[in-house]
Amino acid sequence: MSDLDKKLYKNTFKTSQTSHLHPDDEQCLQCLEKVCTIICPAKVYNYNESEKKLTVSYEKCLECGACRIACKYIKWNYPEGGKGVVYKNS
C-alpha cells in the first residue's frame, strides 16, 4: 500500500456501486500530459501503459473537483446522495 493510500485508508468512505468520474478514453490516448495522474490529491487516476487505458479508482475520490478543472475531458459529477467520502474531522 502506498503512503498516500495509507492516509486515505484513515478516511471513511461510503462506496457507491457506480463511478461518478468518467474520463474520455479516446482523448486519454492522445493526451501527453496526463495531468489528472499528478494533481489528484487521492491519485484516483493511473495510466496503464500496457492496456493504454486510464484506471479510475473512484472509490477513494475526495470529491474536490480538481480533475474537473484541470482536464476538460473528464465528465465529473457528484456521487449519488449519501455516498462518497464522509469527513468527520476536517
Add this chain to the structure above:
Amino acid sequence: MSESSKTDVIVVGAGPAGVSAAITVARGGKKVVLVERGNFSGSKNVYGGVIYSHAAQEIFPNFKEAPIERFVNNKSFMLLSEYDSTTISYKNSLTEDGSFIALRAKWDKWCVEQAKKEGVYLAPDTTVRNLIVENGDVVGIETDLEKFYADIVILADGANSLLAEQIGLKSKPKTKQVVLGVKEVLKLPSAVIEQRFGLIDGKGAEFKIAGGPLAGLFAMGLMFTNKESVAIGIGASLDDLKSKKIAPYELLEDLKHHPSIAPLIKDGELIEYSAHLIPEGGIEPLPKLYANGVMVTGDAAALVNNVHFEGTNLAMFSGKFAGETALEAIEKNDFSANMLCLYEKKLQNSFVMKDLRTYKDVVKLVSGRTESFLGYYPQKVNEFFEIFTSANGIEKKSLFVKFTKNFFCKRSLAELFSDAITGIKLIFGVLK
C-alpha cells in the same frame, strides 16, 4: 404539479451559506427545504480553520452553545526558508473570542439542527442533478429520485457549483481561478498541543505559512489547533500544480517535514486526509449572482477573500441576504431577476463585495510575482533575522552591507522595479 412537491424556497447545499439562507427564510415564516448531498451536514466540508464570531452571531445568536473546539487567541504568520523561519504572532488578551476553530462535521451539523428547530426541512442524502427551467425561470430541482418545485431556488452547492454552470450563471472555472487545498488532521493529546503552541485555558492557535517548500508557487500553508488534534494543510494554485507537475500531497509532506513545523506535529497520528477546491474570489469574470427564480451564494458564487483566508463569514452573510431577498420576493409574489437583484444590492452594500472589490487585483498581481512575494522576500526576511540574532565575532556592519548588496545583486533591476511597481499597485489598489 401536486402541492406536496412544491415549497416556497429550496436551498441546495447545507453548508454555511445554505443553512444561513434556509434559517432566514424559516424565520420569515415561509416554507423551506434544505437539500444536502452528504449523509449529514458537514460531512463533505473542509475549511482553513477559522469561523468568525461576527458571522456566527449574526445567524446563530446562541453560537457559543455549539461544539466549538477552541477560540483563537494566537494568530501567527510564519515565513519559511529552507532551514529557518521567522514567525510573527498576534495575541490579544482582551478580545479572545473574535474567531474560533470547529470541526465542520460537528459545527455544520449543529447549525442545521438549529435550523430544523426553527422550521427548516432538511433532505439529506440527496444529490441535485438538474435545475428545472420553464420559460426562462428556474422553478425547481431534479434529484436522483424526483422533481421538486419552489418559487425560488437558492444555490449554496459549493466551489463545484455544477448547477450554476448548468444555467449559465458562471462558466467552469479555469485552473488559475481555483486553489487546491489538501489537509491532514493529526491527533495529539490536548496537553501536548497546549504546551507546544503556548496555549492556556483551552484557547487555540492558527498559522498562515509562506515560503519554504511552497516558495515560488502561488501557495500558502495553514496550521491550526483543534481540541485534540492539529490540522495542517496547503492551498496551491491549481494552475501552478498543473504546469509544474507537482502532486499536492507531496507538497504537504514537504511542509510537514520543515524543521520549524515538524516539532509542532511530532508523533501526531493521522486521523483524516481531506481535499477541497477554493475559488479565487473577485477574479473576472465574476459569476452572475441571480437570474429568474434563482440566487447563488457562498463558494458557489466565489465569495472568498483569499487575502484574509475568509470564506465562511462571506458565505453566511450571502446566505442571509439571499434568504431576506427570497422573503421580499414572496411577499411581492415576484420571482424575476428584476426583483432578485436586491440580493446583489445587499451584497454590494456589505463588507462582502466591498472587500472583494478592494482586493480584486491582489491575487492577480501577486500570482504574477509569486517567485518574489512568496519566495525571495520571505527568504530575505529570514536572512536578515539570522544576521540580527547571531553573534559570531564578525562586525555587524560588514554583514549588513553584504546582505544589502546581495539583496540587489541577486535580483535584476528589472525584477526589483517590477516588484516595486507591484507593491505600489497593491497598496494603492487597496486604499483607493
